[in-house]
Amino acid sequence: MRRRGRVLASADRALAAAGQASQRGQRRWRHSLRLRLVTLFVVLAVALMAVFVGGMKSALSSTGWREVARPLLVxxxxxxxxxxxSPPDVARAQALVDRLPIALHIEGPKVNWDSHPGRSDRRGWFSDRWRERGAPDDPWFVRPTADGHRITFGWSPRMWQHQPSNADWITAVLALGLILLAYALVHKLLKPLDDIRKGADRFGRGDFAQAIPLRRxxxxxxxxxxINTMAHDLEGMLDxxxxxLLALSHELRSPLTRARLNAELLPDTPEGAAERAALLRDLNEMRDLISDLLESERLASPHAALQREPVDLTALVREVVAEQAEGPQVQLDLPEALPVRPLDRTRVRLLVRNLLDNALRYSAGAPQPPRISLRTEGKGVLLEVRDFGPGVDEAQLEHLTEPFYRTDSARQRATGGVGLGMYLCxxxxxxHGGRLEVRNAQPGLAISALLI
Incomplete structure (x- = not known):
């Protein structure tokens, strides 16, 4: 029974593999324009050949052709x-057989002779075949003589001796060669499509240095x-x-800096201290908002360029935690031997700082402080920041990473920004080629960022 089960399991695996291979072949055929064009050419060629052969066969076997050929043969x-x-001369018959590709069979009262004795196959002597078809006295093949003899005509076997024995294989090889030639011609004809696809991929990444070559x-x-013209126009628009963005950053930050400086120079009186502190807080918030908006606009563009450099992510996380006033309370689960990875240090620092600020902000009154952990996952590294606060409703999880989204109870404007922090993360x-995932850890919220 075990052996039978193993055999059945092997058969199921073989069938599954065959099904997967068939599905891959169908997807490849649907995706490849070359294969479909070659298939169309082959189908058309076979259909045309079938129509031609059928038409010729019908024309040659029609009554009109027979009526034309019949008196000639008779x-x-x-x-x-x-x-x-009369009676038939065997020597003349033999000379006729030697000179022409025919076979003769003479039977009668005086002469009984066969030019190819023992050869009654369909390619040589085929009078038996015609008798089987019910036409023993067909005047095209059987002629009676005045002295009572009967002469039957047929094709000589030597007509088929020079036919190549491997004609079928030669035909198949030639047909395959023609199909491969058609595929090569179609491949050459559609070569510009490969150049256009590669060029579109480059333009999508923001690489406009190399245009699509014009081959034809x-x-x-x-x-x-x-497409080259469109790429040139897009490059100008992106520039x-x-x-x-640079002009907006300069024009907005400059008056904010002056306003902050003027606020700092206000008289430090008990009456104006509260107003000055509120003004400085608003100005700092506007500055951070402008910075976040500009950074989100840069990162949201598919043409964002990362300044990658070797980064020790463990050391970077420790640095960001040390900069926080509540940093000593944060739990760290960081491996010491994490390999150095090519990352954008500034953007990753922004990611860690925003996640840590978010966790610290909503950990007030929590049973334990936030926790940061690092571990490798596949080809990347997974950073997870978890707080032990109240968390959020399940219906709101998928919206937390949207721009300007804030939850409606614990996470209000008084405790947070304008809703760009998680979006930036x-x-x-x-x-960096990864993803950001948010989940309720019960208690608290766990946010994991995969960097590749």
């Missing part, structure tokens, strides 16, 4: 019978030229957008 056979004499002057060449993780 006259030819009558002349052969006359040439053989047909429709595909015109398409490549138009203008970057210039606008998600953008930083995605810019």
């Amino acid at each position: 006259d030819y056979m009558d002349r052969v019978v006359v040439e053989l004499g 002057r047909d429709e595909l060449g015109d398409l490549a030229h138009r 203008a957008k970057r210039a606008l 998600r953008l930083v993780a995605e810019a």
